[in-house]
Amino acid sequence: MIIILEGCNGVGKSEYARRLSEALKIPICRPFRNGNTDTHWDSHNVELQDWLKDAKVPVNTHVDDLYVADFLDNFGVDAILDRSLPSAIAYGRVLDLSDGYYQNRLVCQSLYEFWESRITKRDDSLMVWMTCAYEDAKSRCANRAFPNKGTWTKLENEFKRLFQRCRLPNKKQINTSTVKVDDGVKSILKVCEECLNRKE
Numbered sequence: 001m002i003i004i005l006e007g008c009n010g011v012g013k014s015e016y017a018r019r020l021s022e023a024l025k026i027p028i029c030r031p032f033r034n035g036n037t038d039t040h041w042d043s044h045n046v047e048l049q050d051w052l053k054d055a056k057v058p059v060n061t062h063v064d065d066l067y068v069a070d071f072l073d074n075f076g077v078d079a080i081l082d083r084s085l086p087s088a089i090a091y092g093r094v095l096d097l098s099d100g101y102y103q104n105r106l107v108c109q110s111l112y113e114f115w116e117s118r119i120t121k122r123d124d125s126l127m128v129w130m131t132c133a134y135e136d137a138k139s140r141c142a143n144r145a146f147p148n149k150g151t152w153t154k155l156e157n158e159f160k161r162l163f164q165r166c167r168l169p170n171k172k173q174i175n176t177s178t179v180k181v182d183d184g185v186k187s188i189l190k191v192c193e194e195c196l197n198r199k200e
Contacts, residue, residue: 001196003188004125004126004168006130007130009147024192027078065088068084069085072119094154112162119168126191127170127171128188129173131174174188
């Protein structure tokens with residue numbers, strides 16, 4: 001089973017990932033995550049970022065997500081992805097990262113199609129787009145850098161566009177402002193159970 005959790009900062013992905021990992025006994029995968037320090041987009045772990053930079057490892061780009069997708073495709077590993085390529089594209093486009101690389105929609109489309117071609121080989125893959133009210137997300141990220149409402153809205157629109165064009169076998173949207181965590185996790189586990197039943 002591959003579960004991909006996507007959405008803006010503060011929607012609850014990490015909490016869902018932890019709960020799902022405990023319930024399904026499968027690992028959480030997020031490239032270059034070091035303990036409780038998150039090196040995607042905003043990090044206080046300067047030492048780790050410097051080490052990766054010196055080693056010429058591309059961080060916070062599509063590269064790590066493509067490697068992971070290819071690995072999952074080739075080895076059939078079960079995993080919960082706390083962010084993947086959709087985040088690289090959404091944040092890359094809205095924050096204009098990588099010197100404008102992500103501003104080219106054709107480039108982003110090609111990246112997405114390649115990533116999707118790896119993930120969709122698995123009929124037990126599930127994309128979960130998590131969303132919530134801006135104020136809720138901001139309060140959950142009280143001690144972290146957080147975008148203003150205009151940037152947040154643009155990010156939400158990018159995630160929505162990517163979710164709508166997603167061709168994964170299973171898709172689910174959860175609004176964490178209106179759905180309790182327990183109920184949301186149960187709804188995802190139900191999809192997982194249905195996938196496993198189809199495989200038998």
